[in-house]
Amino acid sequence: MYRIGIDVGGTFTDFTMIDEDQGIVHFHKVPSTPSDPSEAIATGIGQMLKDHGVSPSQVSHVGHGTTVATNLIIERKGARVGLITTQGFRDVLEIGRQTRPHLYDYSVGKPPVAVPREFRAEVGERVNAQGEVLTPLDADAVRAAARRFAAAGIDAVTICFLHAYRNPAHEQQAARIVAEEMPDAYISLSSDVLPEFREYERLSTTVLNAAVGPKMARYLERFLQRVRELDIGHEPHTIHSNGGLMSIATVRQYPVRTCLSGPAAGVVGAAAVGRAIGSLNLVTFDVGGTSTDVSLICDGRPLFTSHRQVAGYPVKTPMVDIHVIGAGGGSIAWLDDAGALKVGPHSAGAVPGPVGYGRGGSEPTITDAEIALQRLNPVALLNGRMPVHAEAARQVIDERVARPLGLTREAAAEGILRIAAANMSRAIRAVSTERGYDLSQFALYAYGGAGPLHAVEVAEECGIPTVIVPQEPGTMCARGILLSDISFDFVRSEISLASAESWDGVSAIFDGLRDQAERWLEEERVEPALRLYRSAIDARYEGQNFEVQVALDDTGADGYAEFARRFAEAHEREYGYTVDDRKVQIINCRMQAVGQVVKAPLAPRQVDGTLDGARIGERRAYFGERHGWLDTPVYDRDRVPTGVRFSGPALLEEMSSTTVVGAGQDVEVDAYGNLIIRLQGGSHA
Numbered sequence: 001m002y003r004i005g006i007d008v009g010g011t012f013t014d015f016t017m018i019d020e021d022q023g024i025v026h027f028h029k030v031p032s033t034p035s036d037p038s039e040a041i042a043t044g045i046g047q048m049l050k051d052h053g054v055s056p057s058q059v060s061h062v063g064h065g066t067t068v069a070t071n072l073i074i075e076r077k078g079a080r081v082g083l084i085t086t087q088g089f090r091d092v093l094e095i096g097r098q099t100r101p102h103l104y105d106y107s108v109g110k111p112p113v114a115v116p117r118e119f120r121a122e123v124g125e126r127v128n129a130q131g132e133v134l135t136p137l138d139a140d141a142v143r144a145a146a147r148r149f150a151a152a153g154i155d156a157v158t159i160c161f162l163h164a165y166r167n168p169a170h171e172q173q174a175a176r177i178v179a180e181e182m183p184d185a186y187i188s189l190s191s192d193v194l195p196e197f198r199e200y201e202r203l204s205t206t207v208l209n210a211a212v213g214p215k216m217a218r219y220l221e222r223f224l225q226r227v228r229e230l231d232i233g234h235e236p237h238t239i240h241s242n243g244g245l246m247s248i249a250t251v252r253q254y255p256v257r258t259c260l261s262g263p264a265a266g267v268v269g270a271a272a273v274g275r276a277i278g279s280l281n282l283v284t285f286d287v288g289g290t291s292t293d294v295s296l297i298c299d300g301r302p303l304f305t306s307h308r309q310v311a312g313y314p315v316k317t318p319m320v321d322i323h324v325i326g327a328g329g330g331s332i333a334w335l336d337d338a339g340a341l342k343v344g345p346h347s348a349g350a351v352p353g354p355v356g357y358g359r360g361g362s363e364p365t366i367t368d369a370e371i372a373l374q375r376l377n378p379v380a381l382l383n384g385r386m387p388v389h390a391e392a393a394r395q396v397i398d399e400r401v402a403r404p405l406g407l408t409r410e411a412a413a414e415g416i417l418r419i420a421a422a423n424m425s426r427a428i429r430a431v432s433t434e435r436g437y438d439l440s441q442f443a444l445y446a447y448g449g450a451g452p453l454h455a456v457e458v459a460e461e462c463g464i465p466t467v468i469v470p471q472e473p474g475t476m477c478a479r480g481i482l483l484s485d486i487s488f489d490f491v492r493s494e495i496s497l498a499s500a501e502s503w504d505g506v507s508a509i510f511d512g513l514r515d516q517a518e519r520w521l522e523e524e525r526v527e528p529a530l531r532l533y534r535s536a537i538d539a540r541y542e543g544q545n546f547e548v549q550v551a552l553d554d555t556g557a558d559g560y561a562e563f564a565r566r567f568a569e570a571h572e573r574e575y576g577y578t579v580d581d582r583k584v585q586i587i588n589c590r591m592q593a594v595g596q597v598v599k600a601p602l603a604p605r606q607v608d609g610t611l612d613g614a615r616i617g618e619r620r621a622y623f624g625e626r627h628g629w630l631d632t633p634v635y636d637r638d639r640v641p642t643g644v645r646f647s648g649p650a651l652l653e654e655m656s657s658t659t660v661v662g663a664g665q666d667v668e669v670d671a672y673g674n675l676i677i678r679l680q681g682g683s684h685a
Contacts, residue, residue: 025472262477328448
């Protein structure tokens with residue numbers, strides 16, 4: 001049987017197919033279809049099954065990562081949302097927190113409010129922080145708001161009451177009324193989406209869930225229909241932001257949890273490969289067509305967060321801690337009002353794409369610079385399936401960058417790449433050195449279609465000694481999907497002081513979360529023997545404003561001592577100190593339900609032959625002002641033998657990417673087919 005992983009990116013849609021019995025991996029890549037992402041999915045699956053002689057009945061699993069929800073938020077193309085909230089809290093969404101995106105830059109403002117004020121309705125109701133009803137719900141006010149929304153053509157309704165995380169009864173009652181008046185509306189409850197305190201983040205997350213819900217549901221229906229038309233019998237799963245899989249039905253209910261869908265899969269896959277080869281400390285470096293995603297893996301495990309912003313809007317759901325910037329192969333190079341060269345964040349995307357792709361693009365991009373310097377194949381990509389228009393790429397670099405700045409073509413193209421590398425390096429430092437991690441102890445794990453093109457320059461700038469490039473790096477996120485388990489996170493806010501005497505109440509909360517997790521895994525049809533549960537508590541010292549997360553193995557009646565010890569360790573690690581005589585406050589109790597998926601093992605890859613046998617040509621490529629144009633050997637990476645060692649300069653081409661090895665840098669192919677590139681003075685991290 002075969003398992004298929006799919007990652008839908010802004011420029012390309014990537015596929016990985018694993019033979020469960022033999023562990024053989026196949027890779028494929030097609031241009032994305034932004035108007036209907038499911039079209040590229042169907043095209044790619046059909047081509048891959050045909051190319052490898054696989055029958056649809058032999059497909060046992062389809063997992064996919066998608067940027068649909070993220071793009072809807074970024075481009076502000078979600079549904080029109082109406083909000084019903086507690087009287088007096090209509091403007092919480094607009095007031096937000098007393099922070100600015102950039103403290104000293106008054107030209108940078110907050111994004112537009114997700115729900116215009118005219119569609120934010122207040123209703124009478126009040127539940128206190130203990131969950132006790134103080135004021136009954138004004139059902140007539142809810143009904144009037146729903147009728148007003150229906151008349152205005154509102155597609156989705158968010159219901160967020162002040163303390164609904166402790167008692168959801170009023171939200172549930174309001175939802176029933178809205179459903180009666182607006183039977184076709186997408187309804188999103190804060191007590192369902194995010195049952196945690198801090199009303200602004202809970203409200204923002206729930207509003208975004210409603211905004212992307214209708215269009216996400218339509219996309220998922222098209223996706224399911226295309227999979228059925230291919231005669232694949234198994235219903236697909238979607239990876240969400242915490243690196244786990246969930247069913248299509250769950251995605252329909254919680255689409256906001258897919259905001260980092262594809263990038264999270266890449267980090268999961270990188271961690272699995274790193275553990276297999278003994279590289280436990282990695283900086284993941286995923287450069288696609290529109291963005292660069294970086295994250296940190298420590299001791300073989302990705303770092304997680306429960307709070308981030310997407311396009312300036314707070315999203316508070318458990319997710320892999322990934323930093324995203326607008327720098328990818330399609331990022332556009334442009335001159336600002338002062339004549340300075342800038343790169344990104346706007347991108348040419350899949351349509352029209354870089355000029356060198358010949359699809360109507362007219363602005364110079366990072367990809368065009370790579371083509372002009374002949375680091376990227378000037379004839380064709382994707383194993384010859386995508387022709388490259390090299391002369392057009394050179395001309396646009398000349399016309400838009402070199403001549404206006406009085407530079408040579410080489411200097412202009414190199415300038416574009418150096419600016420991109422500087423932007424990427426800043427993103428890496430944001431997740432590493434700014435948090436106290438020593439980058440000399442890490443390896444840069446480069447993937448995505450453009451990651452291996454920039455990896456060695458970025459590693460040099462960041463002081464990272466080693467670069468690891470996996471096999472077919474352009475499809476790493478799709479591969480990571482096949483290494484992910486089914487999972488979902490449950491949470492309940494419990495603001496109380498921790499003590500041995502009060503621990504029975506905490507234990508009871510975890511019993512309730514366990515019941516929720518059991519029911520969800522049952523709905524996901526996970527066998528009991530494959531179920532796991534991971535517990536954690538968000539806690540802080542009394543008087544603090546932010547929490548540290550404490551993983552727990554024992555949530556039973558005797559678990560307090562373990563919690564106290566682990567909290568002290570976590571606080572020491574995060575802040576560098578403990579306060580032994582200060583009381584500890586519990587904020588949130590969390591449980592992750594995990595359904596283990598049978599995964600094809602990461603099989604070693606043995607390729608025999610010689611390095612000369614893998615050589616497919618030579619071309620002059622530009623390696624910066626220091627080295628200039630060099631006659632550079634070009635290798636078919638699929639034919640480079642296992643265990644071989646050689647030095648750069650070199651270009652290694654494969655279906656999904658091209659790896660650039662600088663002059664004097666040493667390369668080794670390990671037992672799993674990874675390229676290990678050591679910079680001068682570097683060692684394997």
